[in-house]
Amino acid sequence: MRKIYCLLALLSLLLRPAAHAQKVGLVLSGGGAKGLAHVGVLRVLEKNQIPIDYIVGTSMGAIVGAMYAAGYSPEQIEEIVLKPEFQTWVSGAPLEGKVYNYYDSDPTPASLHLRLAIDSTLSTRVTPRLVDDVTLNYVLATMLAPAGAVANYNFDNLLVPYRAVASEVFTREKVIQRSGSLSDAVRNSMAFPLAFRPIRQPDGRYLFDGAVVDNFPTGVMRDEFQPDVIIGVNVGDVAFDKYPKKRDDALLTSTLLFLGSNVADTTSVGKNGIFIQPNLGDITAADFSKAKQLVELGTQATIEKLDLLRQRIPRRQDTLALQARRLAFQQRAPKPEFTQITVQGLPPRQQEFVRRFFQRSGDKYTPGDVEEGYYRLVNNDFFNNVYPRIRYDKKQEGYVLGLDARQNSNLTTDLGVMLSTRSMSNIFLGVGYRYLTRFLYTVKADATIGRFYNGARGSFRISVPGNVPLYFEPVVTFNNFNYQDTGGLLGSSAQNTQVQQRDVKAYLQMGISPNYRSRYILSGGLFTNRDRFANTNDINSSASLDQSRLQGLTASANFERNSLNRRQYAVAGRRVEFGLRGVTAREKYDPGSTAGDIPGRTKNHNWVKLNVYNEQYFTFNKSDSVGTRIHAWGYLMEAELSTQGPFATYRSSLTSSSVFLPLPDSRTLFLDRYRGTAFAAAGLRYVKAVTGSLEWRTELYAHTLFRGWDRQQYNPLLPKRGQTVSRPYLTAMTGFMYQTPVGPAALQFIHYDDSNHRFGVFAHIGYVLFRDRALD
Numbered sequence: 001m002r003k004i005y006c007l008l009a010l011l012s013l014l015l016r017p018a019a020h021a022q023k024v025g026l027v028l029s030g031g032g033a034k035g036l037a038h039v040g041v042l043r044v045l046e047k048n049q050i051p052i053d054y055i056v057g058t059s060m061g062a063i064v065g066a067m068y069a070a071g072y073s074p075e076q077i078e079e080i081v082l083k084p085e086f087q088t089w090v091s092g093a094p095l096e097g098k099v100y101n102y103y104d105s106d107p108t109p110a111s112l113h114l115r116l117a118i119d120s121t122l123s124t125r126v127t128p129r130l131v132d133d134v135t136l137n138y139v140l141a142t143m144l145a146p147a148g149a150v151a152n153y154n155f156d157n158l159l160v161p162y163r164a165v166a167s168e169v170f171t172r173e174k175v176i177q178r179s180g181s182l183s184d185a186v187r188n189s190m191a192f193p194l195a196f197r198p199i200r201q202p203d204g205r206y207l208f209d210g211a212v213v214d215n216f217p218t219g220v221m222r223d224e225f226q227p228d229v230i231i232g233v234n235v236g237d238v239a240f241d242k243y244p245k246k247r248d249d250a251l252l253t254s255t256l257l258f259l260g261s262n263v264a265d266t267t268s269v270g271k272n273g274i275f276i277q278p279n280l281g282d283i284t285a286a287d288f289s290k291a292k293q294l295v296e297l298g299t300q301a302t303i304e305k306l307d308l309l310r311q312r313i314p315r316r317q318d319t320l321a322l323q324a325r326r327l328a329f330q331q332r333a334p335k336p337e338f339t340q341i342t343v344q345g346l347p348p349r350q351q352e353f354v355r356r357f358f359q360r361s362g363d364k365y366t367p368g369d370v371e372e373g374y375y376r377l378v379n380n381d382f383f384n385n386v387y388p389r390i391r392y393d394k395k396q397e398g399y400v401l402g403l404d405a406r407q408n409s410n411l412t413t414d415l416g417v418m419l420s421t422r423s424m425s426n427i428f429l430g431v432g433y434r435y436l437t438r439f440l441y442t443v444k445a446d447a448t449i450g451r452f453y454n455g456a457r458g459s460f461r462i463s464v465p466g467n468v469p470l471y472f473e474p475v476v477t478f479n480n481f482n483y484q485d486t487g488g489l490l491g492s493s494a495q496n497t498q499v500q501q502r503d504v505k506a507y508l509q510m511g512i513s514p515n516y517r518s519r520y521i522l523s524g525g526l527f528t529n530r531d532r533f534a535n536t537n538d539i540n541s542s543a544s545l546d547q548s549r550l551q552g553l554t555a556s557a558n559f560e561r562n563s564l565n566r567r568q569y570a571v572a573g574r575r576v577e578f579g580l581r582g583v584t585a586r587e588k589y590d591p592g593s594t595a596g597d598i599p600g601r602t603k604n605h606n607w608v609k610l611n612v613y614n615e616q617y618f619t620f621n622k623s624d625s626v627g628t629r630i631h632a633w634g635y636l637m638e639a640e641l642s643t644q645g646p647f648a649t650y651r652s653s654l655t656s657s658s659v660f661l662p663l664p665d666s667r668t669l670f671l672d673r674y675r676g677t678a679f680a681a682a683g684l685r686y687v688k689a690v691t692g693s694l695e696w697r698t699e700l701y702a703h704t705l706f707r708g709w710d711r712q713q714y715n716p717l718l719p720k721r722g723q724t725v726s727r728p729y730l731t732a733m734t735g736f737m738y739q740t741p742v743g744p745a746a747l748q749f750i751h752y753d754d755s756n757h758r759f760g761v762f763a764h765i766g767y768v769l770f771r772d773r774a775l776d
Contacts, residue, residue: 022315025054025227027218027269028061030189030211031235032285033090033294035060036081037278040298041233043074050309051317054225055162056217058210061233062164062189063140066182069155069162070147071329081291084619089139090288092132107567108446109428109767110414111742115384117409133196134378134386137187141390142367144182145399146333149392154179159329163224164189165210165217174213176220181389199387200404211236218268229313232269233276233298272312276301338365339398341373345405350436354383354403356465370401372515376469377403382434384409410434414446417742418766424668426450439464448771452668454480455771470512475525477505479773483670498534498545499670501655503527505774507554517561524555527585527774531655535594535717546592548652550605552585554775568664568767569697569737569744570617571632571687577613583775589648596717601648609642609658609775617685630695634685636662638703642677646709646719653709653719662701662731663750664768671754673729678706683731693739701731729753743767 026045028038038061045052057065067077080086151157155164155178164185166175177185184199191198192209200206214220215236221227269275278301283290302309341358343351358365358373378386389402414430430446440463447456461473483499507525514520529550534543557580563573587603617634640658647653654675661667662683666674681703688696710722735748743766750760 022229022313023053023225023227024051024229024231024313024315025056025221025225026052026065027216027221027230027232028055028057028065029216029232029234029236030059030061030209031215032060033288033290034235034280034283034285035064036288036291036294037235037280037298037301038064038233039074039078039081040295040300041276041302042068043078043295044299044302044306045231045309046074046317046319046322048306048309049316049319050313051315052160054221054227055160056165056221056224057163057189058165058215058217059190059192059236062210063186065162066144066164066186069158069160070144070182071159071326073326078295081295086291087288089136092135106772107769108414108430109416109418109448109743109769110430111417111766112415114413115381115409116411116413138371138374138388140183140186141388144186145390145392146330146336148182149334149399150329150332153181153391155182155185158182159326161225163220165214165220166191166207167210167213168205169208169212172213174210174220175207176224178224181391184389197385216268228272230269230273231276231309232273233278234266235278235280274305274309274312276305334392334397334399336367337398338367338370338401339393339396340400341365342400342402343405344402349438353436353438353440353465354405358401359467364398365401376465380440381409381412381432382436382440416767418764418768420764420768421762422452422665422668424450424452426453452482453770457771468512468514470510472508472510474508475506477771477774479503479771481667498537499651499655500532500545501529501773502531503529503774517563519560521558521560522556524553527552527554529656529774531652533651533655534592535596535649535651543594544592546595546649546652547590548647548649548655549588550585550656551588552583554581554583554585556581564615568769569695569746570634571630571695572617572619574616575613577611579609579611581609581775583607583609587647589652595649596715598649598717603648605645607642607644609640609644611638611640611658613638630687630689632687634687636683636685636701637681639680640678644677649717650709650711650719651717657709660703662703663699663733663748664764665748665750665762667770669752669757671752671757673705673708673726673754674703676705676708679703679708680706690736695737696734697737698734699732702728703731704728740765
């Protein structure tokens with residue numbers, strides 16, 4: 001018996017190395033946002049020393065798997081997906097601070113922006129509106145470029161050997177990506193039709209999401225690596241045990257995205273494999289805001305299978321050894337320096353134009369140089385579907401940024417509709433055409449048609465990239481505000497203030513942008529302002545209005561910096577403006593029937609105006625079981641100082657003065673105590689998400705006038721200077737805002753410090769935006 005025991009002990013020792021040599025493959029399925037549960041799986045496996053020798057992933061599983069294979073620890077991956085910036089990557093929203101004033105015109109109320117390409121044969125190609133992937137593409141390229149260089153673009157040489165599954169939809173073939181650009185492999189595997197656009201491969205093909213043909217690629221793992229044990233994590237099932245009658249409408253959009261995905265075969269991991277299925281409940285493929293919850297659900301599901309994992313995988317991965325190996329892999333990455341920018345898909349002259357977006361710091365491009373040039377480029381409507389590739393060149397001892405810009409759009413159209421409870425509803429239409437040779441030439445025209453406001457703008461811009469990127473742009477603008485039309489939604493007119501303001505301006509501006517966040521603008525031109533008004537509130541239908549016409553020259557210098565995250569009702573970012581304007585003009589006043597004995601006159605005016613504006617938000621996002629909710633505080637500070645003198649009447653002095661516009665609807669009301677040649681204002685804003693996109697917003701402002709306009713005692717139709725500093729005037733608003741595909745929808749309860757408009761209710765859907773007037 002003793003001999004038998006010794007023999008058994010010897011056999012166990014002989015067999016132990018074989019157990020230690022056991023290889024483990026990890027398969028991560030696709031599933032959109034639900035794939036973030038994979039991060040929790042990785043965290044538990046590594047914490048409990050469960051080895052991971054190979055990784056195969058599809059779609060979101062390919063992303064998480066690639067990051068782990070590239071040397072990112074589970075803690076680092078979790079930190080990345082929980083950052084607020086991650087939400088912008090996957091949603092297509094612009095990153096905070098990436099506002100590209102160099103190519104932007106003033107914000108418009110357009111909610112639909114359509115890009116088309118028309119060639120010399122008049123053939124038209126429409127660019128589909130999918131998730132804006134310019135930020136996601138760049139982030140993936142920069143995050144995965146070092147690992148690709150270390151592995152010499154062979155996925156077997158990564159920290160963990162890796163495969164990403166994609167598909168060729170036209171032939172329905174599965175494509176297993178084993179080498180090349182790691183970011184390309186990931187991007188191909190997540191290009192689900194109707195969601196993310198595909199990218200063209202070097203061989204000319206388009207590849208799509210691997211979920212189309214194999215969303216749970218255990219077979220790929222077995223064929224490629226022949227592991228002893230497969231751990232399969234599936235988050236992509238779209239089937240329910242019972243038909244979700246009460247939730248089918250809410251789930252429909254997400255379900256359609258994965259309608260073509262094959263359901264996982266739970267037995268495909270093999271008899272000795274481990275199948276992990278996180279219980280994700282009602283979470284959909286689009287619920288990226290629930291990143292923290294998804295990571296925890298992946299953690300819980302893996303902990304529940306931990307005993308089985310330990311039983312079937314006796315081998316352990318030493319944590320310190322893994323960390324040392326990961327650090328050594330990362331330290332082999334070349335320095336983040338770029339030696340060359342290449343462009344493909346464009347004619348040679350246009351390629352040179354693109355390269356001039358990127359300016360060197362010394363003899364090489366820094367990551368900051370490359371990032372700034374990239375975001376400048378992709379913001380331009382002419383260059384759509386720009387895709388970045390980053391590859392290390394051993395001969396040049398630096399990275400090469402390759403830009404694939406095969407498609408471009410030379411024609412754009414815009415449409416916006418604003419509906420309001422007042423008779424200020426309007427329609428916005430715009431069109432633009434671009435032509436690229438040595439410079440980029442842009443012709444744009446737009447118009448707003450409504451009852452209260454009508455306006456138009458036309459421009460021709462010549463854009464010149466370079467060390468000091470600039471543009472030259474002649475512009476013509478027209479505005480017409482009719483304050484008589486302020487009735488209800490059904491068109492009833494309330495004649496509360498008899499004022500009509502019209503202005504036309506033709507000017508040339510030159511813009512200089514030292515970076516993508518700010519610009520300096522110099523402009524000068526001719527203008528004509530025509531204001532028609534009554535001097536009393538009560539007039540009969542036969543009365544004639546006064547007319548004050550101001551014609552002359554104006555020049556200005558402005559600095560603008562803008563990182564607000566929305567055109568209207570922002571909750572993050574900052575906007576700063578400084579402006580200096582000079583005016584020389586002639587006033588021609590023609591009295592109407594309400595002017596009494598005030599005579600007509602002609603007078604020359606000269607003045608300068610200085611304005612300062614600062615708006616900023618401090619955002620605190622809170623995550624719970626529902627998702628990430630916005631909680632933000634903001635403030636506004638604004639001041640204007642002008643040497644403008646009095647005009648012919650009290651009313652014409654007001655119509656020609658600057659105006660404080662704290663709320664979106666302020667432009668639609670003519671409020672005497674909000675107008676003057678000098679004022680200072682400050683305000684606080686508070687925003688809290690109620691649920692999803694519904695936000696509660698409260699704003700409070702105080703402003704004071706300095707030597708504001710008042711009425712003369714002996715003739716109240718004539719102006720005089722008021723007290724040096726007026727009392728503070730208070731403005732308050734509280735209400736609810738909801739972000740819709742056609743713009744914000746809002747219901748507001750408003751208080752103005754004005755006897756005629758003290759309290760009001762205002763509701764709208766769409767952007768309440770107007771063009772600047774000639775002297776704004």
